[in-house]
Amino acid sequence: MIRDMSVLDSRQGYTFLDTCTRNKSDMVRFEAAKAICCLPGIAPEDIRPAITVFGDMLQYAVPVQRFAAVR
Numbered sequence: 001m002i003r004d005m006s007v008l009d010s011r012q013g014y015t016f017l018d019t020c021t022r023n024k025s026d027m028v029r030f031e032a033a034k035a036i037c038c039l040p041g042i043a044p045e046d047i048r049p050a051i052t053v054f055g056d057m058l059q060y061a062v063p064v065q066r067f068a069a070v071r
Contacts, residue, residue, distance in 0.1 A: 021049040029053045
């Protein structure tokens with residue numbers, strides 16, 4: 001039996017990505033934030049964790065990380 005579980009799957013995916021934005025690794029946090037921004041049908045309030053990650057990266061001393069956050 002095939003059911004449409006896209007809503008459930010996308011919510012679970014968002015929950016996982018939201019958890020990844022609190023990871024210790026900067027690369028994991030960046031990729032999770034980028035993936036959140038690319039989710040289809042994402043509500044504006046659900047982008048808040050990604051904005052926080054990008055804002056934090058703008059304060060890093062390493063130019064490459066600041067560039068990645070801006071891009």
